[in-house]
Amino acid sequence: MRIFSENRPDINQGLKTRRFRVESLPRVTSETRWRTEAMRSYAQPLLLWFTRGQGRITVAGVTHGFGAHHAVFLPANTMHGYEMSGQVFGTAVYLPPDPSLNLPEEPVHLRFRDVAQQAELSVMIENIQAELKSDRPGKERAMLAHAGLLAVWLDRELEAGNRQDLHPDAARRLAAAYSAMVERDFKTGRTINYYAQQLGVTPTHLTRCCKIACGRSASALLADRVHFEARKLLAETRRPVKEIAGELGFNSAAYFTRAFQKHTGATPTAFRKHG
Structure with missing residues (x-):
């Protein structure tokens, strides 16, 4: 299921809020496998949150395994593709290309064993998703605020040393x-x-x-x-x-x-x- 923010052109807002999107990871068939496995990129930052299943993801030419409770952050225009073994569940969060968010400039692969960490990320994604569904005043500001909190959370996890080294040699x-x-x-x-x-x-x-x-x-x-x-x-x-x-x-x-x-x-x- 796709949930989109408002698509009406807005000169004042530009691309900041109209490019928020939250999607469940697609159910892959033999006919649509190319949409996830082939190398591609997006013109906006992307966070992949895998909550069940396992597979292999290639990010910027380097392949790593992923499993349940792995998060992969991809800056805009990062070439990637992933192969899923069996049934994989998770969420893709497309964020606006807004420099003020101070999102990481390099790809990040995080693994969380702690239940509290898993819940914290899931709640942040759910908050963005709730604002996308709503028609309340201040929706755009709220989404940017939630994205800012997500950026701070990523910084803290990187400082804590939870990332995998994607380029060890x-x-x-x-x-x-x-x-x-x-x-x-x-x-x-x-x-x-x-x-x-x-x-x-x-x-x-x-x-x-x-x-x-x-x-x-x-x-x-x-x-x-x-x-x-x-x-x-x-x-x-x-x-x-x-x-x-x-x-x-x-x-x-x-x-x-x-x-x-x-x-x-x-x-x-x-x-x-x-x-």
Whole structure:
């Protein structure tokens, strides 16, 4: 179920409050698995709160396991995807891109064994959710205030040392740097050779480090990000295939179609019809 804040344009409020959103983690089927597993990002901060189940999450090119009572905070434009083993329950909290909140600038992975900590985070999320459902005066201020409390809570947990180190070695740091570049440039059609050159390493070394960090090659990460965007545009818009191909850096619609079919098992037209 999706709960949205008010969508009416408001010049004074800008994007601050209209981009609050709280969603239950989706029930994944074979047809929709790409929406969670493929590499993607959002233009706003995101907090994932897993309350049951387990799986693996790749954040900025580095894969870690997650389980019940794990929280993952992702700054805006952080490339990520997660695989769920069996039934996973949890909540995704999309926060406004408001610098005054002073949210962490780097991804954060937290694990909570203490019941009081688990309850504290759940209550903060429920407070934001309650304001989204309400029509009371001061709703926008209240949501920003609750988001501010969430930011303070994250800072305190980081100071307490509850985070997992996402980049413990040089290979994972390189994979993270590569992931950030892919997120910035994946629509340009640039090859792995370009990214490796920019990072000062060989394509072979870059791929070796990506496989250490997340079990996938550098080219697989890039293709996954490109084709997530392709599937999203095909599923959610009626834009012509040729236009989507051009936006994603392909020289022709025919080349895009071949690459898309190789990656997904369906042509763009077939995916749009059935996906």
